[in-house]
Amino acid sequence: MKDLLTQSHKVVCWITVALTFCLGSCKDDTIETPEQSYDPSRAVEVTDFIPKSGGANEQMVIYGNNFGSDASIVHVSIGGEEATIIGVKNDVLYCLIPRQADEGSIKIQVGEGDNLSAVATLDEKLDYIKRTLVSTLCGEVDEEGEYDVKDGTFDDCGGFFNPSWFTFDPKRPNLLYMAQDGNDGGDVRLLDLEAETVTTPITRAMGNWGRMRSINWTMDGEYMIISNDQGNENGISTSILSRTNYFQDPQILTSYKQCNGAAIHPVNGELYFNSYEKGQFYRFDMETYFDRGLGIKDYEELFKIQDNAWEFNIRIHPSGDYAYIVVINQHYILRTDYNWETKRFTSPFVVCGEARSAAWVDGAGTSARLNNPYQGVFVKNDNYVAQGKEDVYDFYFTERGNHDIRILSPEGRVTTYAGRGSENVNSDAFGYIDGGLRDEARFNRPEALAYDETNKIFYIGDCNNHVIRTIVVD
Structure with missing residues (x-):
């Protein structure tokens, strides 16, 4: 590094x-x-x-x-x-x-x-x-802010175009897949953390995608699911790719417009995805899909989260008991609880932040203020385990508007974990500085976030710096 x-x-x-x-x-x-x-x-x-x-x-x-x-x-x-x-x-x-x-x-x-x-x-x-530090894993931009997007080693892979979503391969945890959000250059990149190389195994052209927004996996890890954001009502909302064919065989899974994200239930396996159009939250039965087949429109709308033009993604708790709905463009996070009898998520409620109120304020519930929260990950807190708490996971999430990483506790309290440091440089909240979590480190519109629980490492897609950052104890 x-x-x-x-x-x-x-x-x-x-x-x-x-x-x-x-x-x-x-x-x-x-x-x-x-x-x-x-x-x-x-x-x-x-x-x-x-x-x-x-x-x-x-x-x-x-x-x-x-x-x-x-x-x-x-x-x-x-x-x-x-x-x-x-x-x-x-x-x-x-x-x-x-x-x-x-x-x-x-x-x-x-x-x-x-x-x-x-x-x-x-x-x-x-x-x-030993300190917990923000560092740069790979990526490079010249003094004029120019960069090449190319495959290569971590030392020679150029910069990254909008690294906006991370997911580890569940069967090969040294492989970190990254979606690059955008109509121009938005391919899927692959970081091999063992070989320290970057490749481009999946391109937008392969699946006729517009903007690839999220990457998820079926429960058995045999299929990759990519969500797609484009305006056509009969367009692709999610695609499925098989490991057997090295993820080179994208097929349309569900069809609608403006999908900002999808998620698989970790216990029962059904697919949930959204539409930006009216804030729709959809359910698709993957078990039926694999057993008897389903059409690309055979899904049900469970609820709408608000009104038109709500951009959000879905992150399901490892237990499957609930999911967070991260509302990117309206600056707050909802929670929806899972009904184990009906195998469906229920109407959501606000956990933190306030709709249409972009700011940076740590606090509990609606007293906290967010600014463009993006990808989040559930991270086990050993202190909660020792205390015998029922929910032992914190939710870490990036904020591209506040240029930081925040923590949402199970009780709904939001704190700032990393970023916005180095006040001795200037008063900006954004920048490109490695170092201590709060006293030094700065990001510039971070979006992608992944956590390696085995090695205790966070990976961050730092969009406007065009690099991949890490957070790890030295």
């Missing part, structure tokens, strides 16, 4: 540390004003450092002697990992603690070629603290 900090963030960090030092953080409260060059005839010394404990991407000041003033010839190793040098001034240098610096030893070497010094070490070690 790449550890990236924007150039502006680096500059501000340097200014912050330098100002702090000038105001008295130096051990002797003195600064050598004239710049001094590294003297290869003298030993390099390391005498002290602050802070004594810290985690990845945090600033560190290292004291010593004969560092010189040329940062390009100074190499700092912390815990066996190379640190990023911010600045150096002969007897003091400033750097960022690298990731995975668990061992904590501090070593410095200065010079190049024949003038390379011996490694200077310090007996005292950094108490390395």
